Amino acid sequence: MKKIFLIIFIAIIAITTYGQNTSLVYVDGWVDIRSAGELFEAFPGDSLRAGDSVITGSDSYAELEQKNLSSIFVEPDSIFTIREMEGSSGKETVLSTTVGSVSFKFGKLFGIEPIIATPSMVAGIRGTELTVYAGEDGSTLIAVDSGLVTVESQGVSVDLVKDEGVEVLPGEVPGEKFSLLGREMDFASWNAEKYESLIADPETGLKHMGNQLDGFITEIVILDNLLTELKMEKEYIKKEWQKILDEQGKEQGKAFFNKNVHPLDLKTGPLFLNIRYYSLSSLSFRRFILGGLYLDMKARYIMDVNNNEYQKFLSMYEDVMNSFEESVVPFLDANDI
Amino acid sequence: MKKIANVIISIVILLVLSSCATMKAVPKDRAIAKFIELYNSGDTVRMTEMTSIPMLIDGEIVARNTDADFFWNSLAKAGFTLDGSESFTVEPLGANSSLVFGDTMEVGTFFAKYVPETAVLVRVKGPVGDFILLLSGRKGPYPFIFGFTGPLL
Amino acid sequence: MYKKIVLVLTVFALVMIISSCGALLGNSIEERVQQFEIDLNGSRSSIIENFSSDCGNYNAMNIATYWSDNTSVFDDDYKTFNIVIPSDPAETFTTTYSDNAGGPYNIKFYLVNEGDFFSGDNWKIRTIWVDDSVQIN
Known part of the structure; x- marks a missing residue:
């Protein structure tokens, strides 16, 4: 009896875990x-x-x-x-x-x-x-x-x-x-050594991190510009299509749409998903690397919040965050947070 | 004999209930005072245990236990303590509560997604100004912490 | 008596497990593609549920703007979509769809079965090609 239960149990486990990548x-x-x-x-x-x-x-x-x-x-x-x-x-x-x-x-x-x-x-x-x-x-x-x-x-x-x-x-x-x-x-x-030099000169470290985030943002901006161009082109052609629909009828309109609008539709989706890739990478970087440094600095200077070095760091950090807000956040939503 | 049995059963039920953890309970003043006492005791292991992950520190979402643990340890190492004289003020969660932490999409989403409606904002004095603790729920005598920010300007 | 109680409890536990796993929510390939079509033509708020969690783009496409804006190939403006679903389709099948703007276009689906012993078949979309271009993967 016990054996049967065991076999059923193993079978259930095997069935429930199959097919996973x-x-x-x-x-x-x-x-x-x-x-x-x-x-x-x-x-x-x-x-x-x-x-x-x-x-x-x-x-x-x-x-x-x-x-x-x-x-x-x-x-x-x-x-x-x-x-x-x-x-x-x-x-x-x-x-x-x-x-x-x-x-x-x-x-x-x-x-x-x-x-x-x-x-x-x-x-x-x-x-x-x-x-x-x-x-x-x-x-x-x-x-x-x-x-x-x-x-x-x-x-x-x-x-x-x-x-x-x-x-x-x-x-x-x-x-x-x-x-x-x-x-x-x-x-x-290795990590401890890297982190020690980061904390010894947080401004330079933050500058490097800012450059890294800028790298992601550059990709997002390039792709977003492409996407905007494509969408504008699409909207323009859609107006022509509407005109053909009104003037020449449904069949002509359909033929025009298939030839001119549909090829653009095939490009916008993958482009948008690539923007999301860089946005999600930026979010990880912001959360775990930039955020980690921020928390460390906050704790280090919590008894001396007016310290010049700390204030300078906060001001730089705000700039980095503003870039993030401006360029990355529009491509994020609640599911990502 | 029956009386003794009833008392024992009641004690057991109370013990079981008190050991249950819930995120959705409005913290009472006594529990808040106990929490501040816990923080000031320097028991960072227990502090991490009472930290709801993800947690908000200013506008930063802390997504790892390790980072929360690091933060509490660093504060303790810096000698940062909170006023333990129970002179804190408590404010229930309002529509604009998130703005204390930051006016960003991340902070807004954090409040909408992770902060229970039972949470309260506790304003407590620190060595360099007032700080806000975002607390809710209960595990044993302590509420859970969902957010920390300050000093307030 | 003891055996009877164990038996009753075991049956009860199995019923609970089966019902909690959503045994009645399983989908065949045909039903899944049908549901996708319904969602394309509806509010699209739950459209992500038609996709396998193994999709490489799962998190990337789990954002309202992808589905509600004029971003994806299934542009919201082109409602109504009409997918020709063959009877008893294989896990990878090619068919056509049209919308109120144009078509028919070639569309290829690849689905994976995420069901288990309790839930039965629960096919989810893993990849969609439109005119040989990978749109969702």
């Missing part, structure tokens, strides 16, 4: 999934949708699997998000580490390889094992165990092969690549 296969300690603004405790078997984030605490760890072909290891104190955007060769999966340390071991999982991203860089990969360290100051360190990785930031690319690494500061081009041989990578001490 990205799932958590191992969780150690308390791990959260952030989905549509809500936080849920993560459990093995949970599936992730694009846009969801896996958030580990100081003593927790998570492993994800995609279609059983790739493994993603999210180390403590990390935020990892899967996103998707329209690239030059169609839809591209972007594996984004906002903060913390995440290792990847890829099989042939997406047809086209995913893009690895942090707030300060994007990397194309080919058959690769690599670790991404995203510091709380917005910096990135990439260490390649195998395969080829092309790291790109601010329009400059660096190719990395086995046992090579590179550091990218927020809003800057990639630094000099270096050999990982004989070098023990330790995210905690």
Whole structure:
């Protein structure tokens, strides 16, 4: 009897978990999934949708699997998000580490390889094992165990092969690549070192972060301009279509619409979704990197709020936030918060 | 004998009820005073436990327990305490309450989405001016904190 | 007696689990596409529920402006949409749709079954191609 119950139970579990693309296969300690603004405790078997984030605490760890072909290891104190955007060769999966340390071991999982991203860089990969360290100051360190990785930031690319690494500061081009041989990578001490220098000179750090946010905003503005142009063109052609409808009848109108308006309709949707990609990336950056610095500064100066350095920081921070409000917020809504 | 049994059952029921956590209860003055006492005790572990995530600090949404923990620890390290003389004022949530934290879409959405209607704004003195605690619900003797801002200008 | 109580409780628990999982809310492929069409022509406030959580654009398209503005290929101005739904469609199928402005256009759907033992089939849209261009993925 007990055996039957056990079999039914296993069958139910198997049935309820089949068909999931990205799932958590191992969780150690308390791990959260952030989905549509809500936080849920993560459990093995949970599936992730694009846009969801896996958030580990100081003593927790998570492993994800995609279609059983790739493994993603999210180390403590990390935020990892899967996103998707329209690239030059169609839809591209972007594996984004906002903060913390995440290792990847890829099989042939997406047809086209995913893009690895942090707030300060994007990397194309080919058959690769690599670790991404995203510091709380917005910096990135990439260490390649195998395969080829092309790291790109601010329009400059660096190719990395086995046992090579590179550091990218927020809003800057990639630094000099270096050999990982004989070098023990330790995210905690790297991150602590980066954060110490950030806090020693928060104004410069904030300036770099502002540049990084500007990078996202530039993409949003370019795409938004394109979208606005397309929509204007569409509205203009729609007026002509209306005229043809009135003067020449439904069939002529339909033919005109299919030929002239519909091709524009096919372009606006994907363009808008790309704007959303950059808006959501900006929101992550604002929430976890900029917000983290703000909280730290607030606590440090709470007994000395009139301190000149602090006031200067607040004024700069306000400027950065104003850009965010102006350029990013129009593409966000309550579901994102 | 029956009386003793009744008393024990009542105690058990009370204990069970008092250990239940709810986000939707208007905090009473006594609970607010206890919360301020908890903050001033420097028990940051308990403070993090009593923090509703996401939490609002000024216009910033804190989405991770780790960040809330870091914030409470940093405040404690800075020697920041609140006036424990129970001279705080309590204001129920109003249409413009969110403006105390900031006039942004994020703050407005935070209030609409995460702050229960039972929440209150507690104005309490700090070493460098008045601060606002956004409190609601209850777990044991303490309310949960949903927001913190100040010093008020 | 004890066995009877266990049996009754087990049946009760199963009924509760099944009802809480929305067993009656399952959808076949045909029903899902029909529902999508209804939502396109309606308020669109719940249209996102027709899509699989595995859609790469799920969060990106979970915003009212995408559906209510003249942004998506299914422009609000072109109501009414009419999708030709074949009988017993496969999980990937190509058909046509038209709206009050033009068409017919080729539309290809790829659906995934997110149902489970309790809920039964619950097909959701994973990808939509219009005239070979990926619109939702």
